[in-house]
Amino acid sequence: MGAPPGPGAAPGGKDRPRQRRRNLLHRLDLRGAPYGFVAPFFIVFGAFSFYPLIYTSWISLHKVELATMDLMEWRGFGNYTALWADDRFWNALANTITIGVISTVPQLLMALGIAHLLNYSLRGSTFFRVAALTPYATSVGAAALVFTMLFERDFGMINWFLGTFGVESIDWEGDKWPAQIAISTIVIWRWTGYNALLYLAAMQAIPRDRYEAAAIDGASRWQQFLSVTVPGIRATIVFTIVLSTIGATQLFGEPLIFGQGPNGISGGADNQYQTLGLLMYEEGWKNYQMGRASTIAWAMFMLLVLAFVLQRLIKSATTRSRTSQGIRSGKR
Amino acid sequence: MRISRTLSRSRVTVAVSTLATLGLLAGCSEGGTSSTGGGKKDGKVTITMGLFGVMGLKETGLLEQYERENPGVTIKAEIAGDEQTYYTALQTHLAGGSGLKDIQGIEVGRAKEIVDTQADKFADFAKTEGTGHFQPWKLNQLTTPQGRVLGLGTDIGPMAICYRKDMFQQAGLPTDREKVAALWAGDWNKYVETGQKFKAGSKDSKLAFMDSSTGLFNSMIYGSSEQFYDKDGELIYDKNPVVKEAWDLAAEAGSSGLTAKLRQFQPGWDPGLANSTFATTVCPAWMLAHISEKAGPANKGKWDVAKAPKGANWGGAFLGVLDKSPVKAEAQKLVAWLTAPARQATIFKEIGNFPSSKEALAQPEVSGAKSPYFSEAPIGEIFGAAANEIPAEQVLGRKDGTIKDIFSQGLHLIESKGRKPSEAWDTTDERIRKAVG
Numbered sequence: 001m002g003a004p005p006g007p008g009a010a011p012g013g014k015d016r017p018r019q020r021r022r023n024l025l026h027r028l029d030l031r032g033a034p035y036g037f038v039a040p041f042f043i044v045f046g047a048f049s050f051y052p053l054i055y056t057s058w059i060s061l062h063k064v065e066l067a068t069m070d071l072m073e074w075r076g077f078g079n080y081t082a083l084w085a086d087d088r089f090w091n092a093l094a095n096t097i098t099i100g101v102i103s104t105v106p107q108l109l110m111a112l113g114i115a116h117l118l119n120y121s122l123r124g125s126t127f128f129r130v131a132a133l134t135p136y137a138t139s140v141g142a143a144a145l146v147f148t149m150l151f152e153r154d155f156g157m158i159n160w161f162l163g164t165f166g167v168e169s170i171d172w173e174g175d176k177w178p179a180q181i182a183i184s185t186i187v188i189w190r191w192t193g194y195n196a197l198l199y200l201a202a203m204q205a206i207p208r209d210r211y212e213a214a215a216i217d218g219a220s221r222w223q224q225f226l227s228v229t230v231p232g233i234r235a236t237i238v239f240t241i242v243l244s245t246i247g248a249t250q251l252f253g254e255p256l257i258f259g260q261g262p263n264g265i266s267g268g269a270d271n272q273y274q275t276l277g278l279l280m281y282e283e284g285w286k287n288y289q290m291g292r293a294s295t296i297a298w299a300m301f302m303l304l305v306l307a308f309v310l311q312r313l314i315k316s317a318t319t320r321s322r323t324s325q326g327i328r329s330g331k332r
Numbered sequence: 333m334r335i336s337r338t339l340s341r342s343r344v345t346v347a348v349s350t351l352a353t354l355g356l357l358a359g360c361s362e363g364g365t366s367s368t369g370g371g372k373k374d375g376k377v378t379i380t381m382g383l384f385g386v387m388g389l390k391e392t393g394l395l396e397q398y399e400r401e402n403p404g405v406t407i408k409a410e411i412a413g414d415e416q417t418y419y420t421a422l423q424t425h426l427a428g429g430s431g432l433k434d435i436q437g438i439e440v441g442r443a444k445e446i447v448d449t450q451a452d453k454f455a456d457f458a459k460t461e462g463t464g465h466f467q468p469w470k471l472n473q474l475t476t477p478q479g480r481v482l483g484l485g486t487d488i489g490p491m492a493i494c495y496r497k498d499m500f501q502q503a504g505l506p507t508d509r510e511k512v513a514a515l516w517a518g519d520w521n522k523y524v525e526t527g528q529k530f531k532a533g534s535k536d537s538k539l540a541f542m543d544s545s546t547g548l549f550n551s552m553i554y555g556s557s558e559q560f561y562d563k564d565g566e567l568i569y570d571k572n573p574v575v576k577e578a579w580d581l582a583a584e585a586g587s588s589g590l591t592a593k594l595r596q597f598q599p600g601w602d603p604g605l606a607n608s609t610f611a612t613t614v615c616p617a618w619m620l621a622h623i624s625e626k627a628g629p630a631n632k633g634k635w636d637v638a639k640a641p642k643g644a645n646w647g648g649a650f651l652g653v654l655d656k657s658p659v660k661a662e663a664q665k666l667v668a669w670l671t672a673p674a675r676q677a678t679i680f681k682e683i684g685n686f687p688s689s690k691e692a693l694a695q696p697e698v699s700g701a702k703s704p705y706f707s708e709a710p711i712g713e714i715f716g717a718a719a720n721e722i723p724a725e726q727v728l729g730r731k732d733g734t735i736k737d738i739f740s741q742g743l744h745l746i747e748s749k750g751r752k753p754s755e756a757w758d759t760t761d762e763r764i765r766k767a768v769g
Contacts (some may be wrong), residue, residue, distance in 0.1 A: 263598055
């Protein structure tokens, strides 16, 4: 160590270790730097997403109360089996699905229509685009509060309006389907414009000449929409369906504020609009049973995973059959 | 107005949570500072308070008065509108050990849970001087078996019946408060019978006799010293005859169309008050402030207060101080001042929250108080008499608040969904078992 190499040393021998180190650094720079650059995200992800996920699963195996988080009683999979046998869970799941369907389907269809209209060259199109996005920028709380007042049973504007046509006042909060429709209205109002803009962005990427060709072939605007626009934005449609499914599964703020107070948490006196998100909140922050709340959180997570696996399976099945048909009919 | 407030609050929340996240990422370099918000700096003391509903401390200017009388003290009070939301946040903060205030309000329905699970987190008032003026049962509710007093009482909730004179008159019932009280003296069944008479005599078929069956249920069970739990902390809601009796009568009132099918403090109730859709409501003293605010000046003088069939205590609150507050002594001093007889009397006079202090009861401004909004009703006398009928022992249970909510939902099933009382009872029973089990 430290002794200078003798004059008889082989030429280049002095430089070889340094050279090797430089190579190593170079390789590290090349291969390692990208990891270094993505590391901050994954560290934050690990600390604030992955760790809570694992900790939640640990909690879900215990009986724990919020006030005494340090006292954990091992239950194994007891919370999961209890959840499976709990009709509140199935009720909440059914509500989540029905509210999800009656809010997502009209929402996406309307968004598609609005995007199609916005895609024509309009005067003041920027205004309409910004206007479409305004509901999305409104907070859930404010929107839900306003809608709650509109849908009020005795003195709400909607019942007053229906009353002018002789319709008897509807108990929007108390009855099952009116409540679910009212909640869906809030969701639709908030998200239609957002989805419309996503569709619009995708539509603008469709080459104009396709429309021209279709027009020359004598296709009406409706036919153009069906055979040029919709196939052209298929990827975006799938994307919005995925986003809306996640959103619908986690639906929480709208029904909570719609019911207000303890009634909102249980989704009405009869749990008629309790979603999975609300059930989780009820168990965790009203009954203070953190173990059971964590179990529901995991059940929701697994449901989403299941939904995506199913969607993948359906997609691959349909594309396979479509391509085989295409080959047979000689189209592709 | 309500919306803009919500908006700005959510904006503040975003800003605060962003800052909090940044703070976390920065590695919590603050370290030693207090986690309750208050503190001492350059001889100046800041005390933070977390309150809910209309406790009357800020509304009546008492906090400002204290600041004036004690230069160098700044009080920051944060008031949540809804107690359920407030308590959930408090639970989370206690579990996490952050976000707490130096002084925290505690609703009576939560007292037992605090005593059972959080006693070590609250400062002890046992040695604070001048706390002998409280009703003994009030002080006991927040005292641990070891004798630690976790907070001092603000108000209690003796009950009366608030009624609309104009509606009673059109239904052919007496309007004078003595005669009205005589209609149902001593028996809640007679209150419901009066409702039947009201319904039969009323010229307006849309008018309901009472707002909800829940109010009736609450007032009946809170006239007994035990409701959902017995003294040993065992659940007895399904065996307690008081609960069963209250359920049956409330179910009868709910299913025979005597109620406006509203739920107290829920959407629809306030417009019901403003638009005069019901003639009576069982009102604990603290509810007067709410009624006069929501029914508005247009209905001033139409309301009156009559003695309830039986005395009962519904609600009330305490003020506790966090043990690790850096200004613990100052905060305890402030709490003792705020709950002293004179202040309790002021609050009663201003907004109607009834004192939990025996001494305050004796003060002329309490005993002689009249409410201008409620046709000059002698509320001091009426609620004072009701307070004397409150059972001397009040047994609290850990999940009282939750169970009460579930019962009111069960009654709502009968009232507006036409469910059979026995079916609704089964549902309620099952829900309670799941919630507390």
